[in-house]
Amino acid sequence: MAAVSPNAGGPIMLDGVPLKIRLERAERMRKVKAVGLILPLFIFLMVTFAIPIVVMLMRSVENPEIVQVLPRSAAAMRLWDGEGFPPNEAMQTFAAEVVTAKAAKTLGKAAKRLNYNASGFRSMLFKTGTKLERAIEKEGEEAVLQGPEMLERFIDIDKRWGERRYWSIIRQASPPHTAWYLLRSVDRDYDENTDIVPISEDQAIHVEVLWRTIVISAVVTLLCLLLGFPIAYLLGTLPTKQSNLLILLLLLPFWTSLLVRTTAWLVLLQNEGVINDIAIYFGLWDEPLQLVRNRMGTYIAMVHILLPFMVLPMFSVMKGIDPYHMKAAASLGANPVSAFIKVYLPQTLPGVGAGVLLVFILSLGYYITPALVGGPADQMLSYFIAFHVNTTVNWGLAAALSALLLVCVMIFFAMYQRLVGVGNIRMN
Amino acid sequence: MPGESEALVEFDNVDKTFDGETLVVKNLNMEVGQGEFLTMLGPSGSGKTTTLLMLAGFESITHGDILLGGRSLKNVPPYRRDIGMVFQNYALFPHMTVEENLAFPLEARKMPRDQIKEKIDRALAMVRLSEFSRRRPAQLSGGQQQRVAVARALVYEPALVLMDEPLGALDRQLRENMQYELKHIHETVGVTVVYVTHDQGEALTMSNRIAVFNEGEVQQIATPQVLYEEPENAFVAQFIGENNRLMGTVRSLNGKECQVEIDGGGEVAALAVNVAGVGERTTLSLRPESVKIDPPADGYPDRFDARVEELIYLGDHTRVRVNVCLHDDFIIKVPRSGDAPRLEVGETHTVGWNPADCRALDA
Numbered sequence A: 001m002a003a004v005s006p007n008a009g010g011p012i013m014l015d016g017v018p019l020k021i022r023l024e025r026a027e028r029m030r031k032v033k034a035v036g037l038i039l040p041l042f043i044f045l046m047v048t049f050a051i052p053i054v055v056m057l058m059r060s061v062e063n064p065e066i067v068q069v070l071p072r073s074a075a076a077m078r079l080w081d082g083e084g085f086p087p088n089e090a091m092q093t094f095a096a097e098v099v100t101a102k103a104a105k106t107l108g109k110a111a112k113r114l115n116y117n118a119s120g121f122r123s124m125l126f127k128t129g130t131k132l133e134r135a136i137e138k139e140g141e142e143a144v145l146q147g148p149e150m151l152e153r154f155i156d157i158d159k160r161w162g163e164r165r166y167w168s169i170i171r172q173a174s175p176p177h178t179a180w181y182l183l184r185s186v187d188r189d190y191d192e193n194t195d196i197v198p199i200s201e202d203q204a205i206h207v208e209v210l211w212r213t214i215v216i217s218a219v220v221t222l223l224c225l226l227l228g229f230p231i232a233y234l235l236g237t238l239p240t241k242q243s244n245l246l247i248l249l250l251l252l253p254f255w256t257s258l259l260v261r262t263t264a265w266l267v268l269l270q271n272e273g274v275i276n277d278i279a280i281y282f283g284l285w286d287e288p289l290q291l292v293r294n295r296m297g298t299y300i301a302m303v304h305i306l307l308p309f310m311v312l313p314m315f316s317v318m319k320g321i322d323p324y325h326m327k328a329a330a331s332l333g334a335n336p337v338s339a340f341i342k343v344y345l346p347q348t349l350p351g352v353g354a355g356v357l358l359v360f361i362l363s364l365g366y367y368i369t370p371a372l373v374g375g376p377a378d379q380m381l382s383y384f385i386a387f388h389v390n391t392t393v394n395w396g397l398a399a400a401l402s403a404l405l406l407v408c409v410m411i412f413f414a415m416y417q418r419l420v421g422v423g424n425i426r427m428n
Numbered sequence B: 001m002p003g004e005s006e007a008l009v010e011f012d013n014v015d016k017t018f019d020g021e022t023l024v025v026k027n028l029n030m031e032v033g034q035g036e037f038l039t040m041l042g043p044s045g046s047g048k049t050t051t052l053l054m055l056a057g058f059e060s061i062t063h064g065d066i067l068l069g070g071r072s073l074k075n076v077p078p079y080r081r082d083i084g085m086v087f088q089n090y091a092l093f094p095h096m097t098v099e100e101n102l103a104f105p106l107e108a109r110k111m112p113r114d115q116i117k118e119k120i121d122r123a124l125a126m127v128r129l130s131e132f133s134r135r136r137p138a139q140l141s142g143g144q145q146q147r148v149a150v151a152r153a154l155v156y157e158p159a160l161v162l163m164d165e166p167l168g169a170l171d172r173q174l175r176e177n178m179q180y181e182l183k184h185i186h187e188t189v190g191v192t193v194v195y196v197t198h199d200q201g202e203a204l205t206m207s208n209r210i211a212v213f214n215e216g217e218v219q220q221i222a223t224p225q226v227l228y229e230e231p232e233n234a235f236v237a238q239f240i241g242e243n244n245r246l247m248g249t250v251r252s253l254n255g256k257e258c259q260v261e262i263d264g265g266g267e268v269a270a271l272a273v274n275v276a277g278v279g280e281r282t283t284l285s286l287r288p289e290s291v292k293i294d295p296p297a298d299g300y301p302d303r304f305d306a307r308v309e310e311l312i313y314l315g316d317h318t319r320v321r322v323n324v325c326l327h328d329d330f331i332i333k334v335p336r337s338g339d340a341p342r343l344e345v346g347e348t349h350t351v352g353w354n355p356a357d358c359r360a361l362d363a
């Protein structure tokens, strides 16, 4: 037994240690234990999830190519105020570094970066390097690289150097960070005066794709809600034994991979597919209907895949609604319809909210399904992210588009929070 | 009460089966008088809730009919019956405040706003919850929720209110308080109440009359006093209050009196209440307070030797467990007084009772 010695006025002592300090020690031990329990998961999430996302997002503003390959030119270009053409010394530095970089075989990196801004820049830069090399062989290094009229020499090599645009691009690509990728993700660009302008209409695509992504997600969410609510209601009001069996059926699709399910829809819906064959056989329509590789196919497949995410949270909330509430409402004089609207429906809202949020946000990031069953006009933002990662290998733009998607998700989440309140979501 | 005033509810030969094989309610005939507080009391599964739900309209009637104010309820849906109901788990709407819960039945009746407000205020004052009108049910204690449920069932002034074990979830202290409050509300409002419980103490304190249910059948309907003092069958005698049972065989029958030979020896005189005839089995029922230890010679013709097995001192009385005629669970209540006999475990005393207190019932 510990000796408790209450001394008048002073702190209560336990075995000679003030009670308060003992309490703090006990609390500290508890905290250490709690931290110890979550630490492994925390590290796992940081390493595999949070850090990669941050690194990826960083890519959308990083601009290292010119700084690395042409460091002195980058510095000189940054000093140029952007009026007229760069000063002669800056052009001399640039010419010298292009020649060195070409010899060191690093020029490709810079050329690729500049080519993002203006196609043709890559070949122009290599041509310039080659011509400069030849001129140095002929005239000597000093005469070429210290020349007083560098602009003339560049224009001689390629007359495009006479357009200010190309020099502006080099200047804009010179700082170690840039907002250019982010601008491009919303179809904006810098002009030769480094003012932000919309890009030409035939190139603008991302805003339209973003809008399309939101529309497809909203339609899919709405369809899932319309189809899912009655199912969830049925499941929620059936006896547990029967509802468990039906839940199993609902979860059955999860046993096969997303890819398989999507491809199955392709097989079913294509022009020579099962649906068309049967419908034509029974005379429902004469010509094969275009059910896939268009918006219709995208909706069908996405709704099918996302439906369980709508039904499950609604089901678990409905399951928890006391069936006596409807009886109480009836005994209080409400007819079945008004009892449903006033008593049952409001109580399902937390589940409906969870389902809607879940399906909508999952839809926003959909990639494989629209890629397989949609047409060219049904591709969503994720498709373009993948396209820039895999095909053009433009990581900066891919990262900027990812950031755009993330911001979208956060905006919708915030709107949702204002309307429904995340605290009201229940998944049981 | 029936006879005195008009019957509000009449059960007319009501049967109920869920599975088509067993009758959960059998041939129920019962009347509930205008303004009466009638309690249905019975063990679990005896059909009380089912009866109540048939009255409220949530269960179909297999056979027979229920009349409310003389009109058949058969084709009246629950929301047109105008019967208030307090459910065992209260069934308050969690997404509505107390006020909104109370407004619900009034809005369903399309009552004007100001009248709604007035009625809610009055109902909340009645259950002493006026300050809580803006709270949600989850922010109330069990007792407060219960009072909201009662207020909600009364606020639209139905002629009849049904309550299914409304105090079941409360602790003892709160339950007793609520019993008095409900009784008080019943008396002031004058509403007819059909109440379900399986707590006999609750039934005895609150009711005008009690209907004792067992296995779907009404065993006896009577006032609490009649039920306790004059049970009509062995089930009621055993179910209401404490009871000593002695099994035996009827030897002779003479109008209201009979002689019964008790299993384990001895013959006693008893009041023939519910015996089949001479030679038939019977159950003798004796309240513990009717039995005297070392009784005076006259007035106690039924006398037996009893061995004291156990003494429990309870302040105002002592419970004595004795062995009589090989029954060792025979309880006697000895009130505390100066001339009470001094008892020791193991002693043998004479015990006796008045034949009028010894009721011969069905076996």
Ligand SMILES: Nc1ncnc2c1ncn2[C@@H]1O[C@H](COP(=O)(O)OP(=O)(O)OP(=O)(O)O)[C@@H](O)[C@H]1O
Pocket: B018, B019, B024, B042, B043, B044, B045, B046, B047, B048, B049, B050, B051, B198
């Ligand atoms: N929906 C139902 N389906 C089938 N059988 C039922 C149903 N409801 C009740 N029963 C059966 O009917 C009988 C009476 O049930 P009831 O609920 O009326 O009992 P109770 O007297 O209210 O009991 P308790 O005091 O435990 O509430 C029980 O045997 C029960 O199993």
Ligand SMILES: [Mg+2]
Pocket: B048, B049, B050, B164
């Ligand atoms: Mg019950």
